[in-house]
Amino acid sequence: MSITPQSARVTSFLEKVEARTAKIGIIGLGYVGLPLALLYSEQKFVVTGFDIDQKKVDTLANGGTYIVRIPPTEIQDAKRHGFSATADYARVAEMDAIIICVPTPLNEYHEPDMTYIVNTVEAIAPYVREGQLVVLESTTYPGTTEEVVIPILEKGNEHGLKVTRSETDHGYFVAFSPEREDPGNDTVARHDIPKVIGGVGETATRLAEALYGSIFHRTVPVSSPAAAEMTKLLENIYRCVNIALVNELKLLSQRMNIDIWEVIEAAKTKPFGFQPFYPGPGLGGHCIPVDPFYLSWKAKEFDFHTRFIELAGEINNAMPYHVVSSVVDALNAHKKALNGAKILMLGVAYKKDIDDLRESPSLTIIELLQKGGAVVKYNDPYFAFVGKGRKYDLQMNCTPLENLGQYDCVLIVTDHSDYDYPQIVRESRLVVDTRNATKGITAPNIVRC
Ligand SMILES: NC(=O)c1ccc[n+]([C@@H]2O[C@H](COP(=O)([O-])OP(=O)(O)OC[C@H]3O[C@@H](n4cnc5c(N)ncnc54)[C@H](O)[C@@H]3O)[C@@H](O)[C@H]2O)c1
Numbered sequence: 001m002s003i004t005p006q007s008a009r010v011t012s013f014l015e016k017v018e019a020r021t022a023k024i025g026i027i028g029l030g031y032v033g034l035p036l037a038l039l040y041s042e043q044k045f046v047v048t049g050f051d052i053d054q055k056k057v058d059t060l061a062n063g064g065t066y067i068v069r070i071p072p073t074e075i076q077d078a079k080r081h082g083f084s085a086t087a088d089y090a091r092v093a094e095m096d097a098i099i100i101c102v103p104t105p106l107n108e109y110h111e112p113d114m115t116y117i118v119n120t121v122e123a124i125a126p127y128v129r130e131g132q133l134v135v136l137e138s139t140t141y142p143g144t145t146e147e148v149v150i151p152i153l154e155k156g157n158e159h160g161l162k163v164t165r166s167e168t169d170h171g172y173f174v175a176f177s178p179e180r181e182d183p184g185n186d187t188v189a190r191h192d193i194p195k196v197i198g199g200v201g202e203t204a205t206r207l208a209e210a211l212y213g214s215i216f217h218r219t220v221p222v223s224s225p226a227a228a229e230m231t232k233l234l235e236n237i238y239r240c241v242n243i244a245l246v247n248e249l250k251l252l253s254q255r256m257n258i259d260i261w262e263v264i265e266a267a268k269t270k271p272f273g274f275q276p277f278y279p280g281p282g283l284g285g286h287c288i289p290v291d292p293f294y295l296s297w298k299a300k301e302f303d304f305h306t307r308f309i310e311l312a313g314e315i316n317n318a319m320p321y322h323v324v325s326s327v328v329d330a331l332n333a334h335k336k337a338l339n340g341a342k343i344l345m346l347g348v349a350y351k352k353d354i355d356d357l358r359e360s361p362s363l364t365i366i367e368l369l370q371k372g373g374a375v376v377k378y379n380d381p382y383f384a385f386v387g388k389g390r391k392y393d394l395q396m397n398c399t400p401l402e403n404l405g406q407y408d409c410v411l412i413v414t415d416h417s418d419y420d421y422p423q424i425v426r427e428s429r430l431v432v433d434t435r436n437a438t439k440g441i442t443a444p445n446i447v448r449c
Pocket of ligand 1: 027028029030031032033049051056101102103104119120123126127137138139140178179180181183286287357
């Protein structure tokens with residue numbers, strides 16, 4: 001094949017990645033984008049982070065951090081390797097690769113809120129240049145890259161540049177590659193999580209494989225961005241549906257006086273065909289309660305009703321209500337009403353040992369308990385204060401973990417490892433445990449729900 005300027009650009013991109021001289025721009029420096037920026041920085045790439053949140057940009061510029069599990073020393077090391085953060089999109093033009101990691105929440109009608117993706121792509125479109133690679137990582141419905149991202153990029157480019165699907169045409173390259181991180185899960189190192197990639201055309205896939213191959217041990221190419229978008233949703237819907245299944249079986253097991261946790265432990269000894277999922281107070285986080293509804297929304301365009309997703313959502317969304325009715329029953333057994341009861345909630349994060357409150361079921365539970373007249377306080381080593389979130393505005397301060405006997409009920413919603421559960425049980429009058437955190441402790445004041 002003759003060497004055209006574009007194929008020379010492709011070669012140059014691959015050589016720069018190999019030599020670690022490619023400049024990488026990460027847009028959205030949150031739970032996904034900041035760790036990704038640090039991974040590239042560790043591999044000696046010069047990384048520029050872009051964020052509209054000036055407070056985050058300033059914190060990073062000062063060598064600080066805003067994510068508990070990332071110590072400031074990691075930011076300072078990255079800065080020594082050339083990492084910087086900015087809110088100036090004009091600098092996108094300097095990059096060889098741009099990776100977009102902005103939020104994809106649901107709006108008040110439970111539909112995809114695409115404003116973050118749309119605003120980001122509109123902001124970078126003028127600066128995207130020939131031979132650059134643009135990758136979307138945000139979880140979204142199949143079709144987003146081709147139907148939303150590309151039209152905005154093409155409309156907004158100052159030079160009239162278009163996406164190219166081949167090595168011989170002019171333009172820039174576009175791919176989708178979902179983030180698969182599981183915060184707080186240290187069983188698999190981040191670079192051991194295979195990276196799924198779907199490019200718009202084979203060359204885009206090849207460039208994205210080179211880019212991610214420099215930090216991930218394995219890349220998994222698929223035939224299109226839509227296949228990669230759907231892969232991520234399949235993974236999260238699988239979790240959502242299986243958690244709903246086990247939540248439903250927990251409710252039945254309680255009526256039958258069977259311990260579902262014991263059953264799961266026994267079932268998981270089967271060496272094939274079974275993967276354990278655990279019941280809890282409801283779904284939380286930016287992914288599992290949200291992502292499945294991106295697909296059910298898109299499915300409507302195809303006159304298709306995603307019944308598993310809807311049913312799983314119904315069961316999982318009912319779990320905070322189950323927790324509250326369990327508290328009411330437990331108080332009742334102590335001849336106490338919910339109205340006026342003093343309740344200490346342990347853990348507000350959506351899962352153990354992380355500093356993430358998004359979509360946490362604890363917020364719904366607090367609201368329901370307060371509506372029932374309870375006086376609710378919380379303790380969480382990861383949150384000194386709970387202010388305004390997407391749905392709730394609680395304005396509560398963390399209460400010290402002391403004098404537990406003063407509460408009518410201590411409610412375990414998040415099973416952080418820092419807690420001394422035997423001591424909590426010893427000092428409390430009544431413990432309602434939604435996570436089996438008190439496993440192995442036998443005491444009459446524990447109610448597992
Ligand atoms: N958090 C996870 O564990 C996880 C795991 C897998 C996938 N994801 C997906 O990754 C994406 C990002 O999630 P996250 O948890 O990092 O979100 P986040 O809210 O922690 O971070 C997003 C960042 O993007 C910034 N931002 C918003 N609009 C911007 C814009 N126009 N330009 C520049 N920056 C902008 C925000 O200020 C914020 O710092 C989502 O689609 C999410 O579904 C998240």
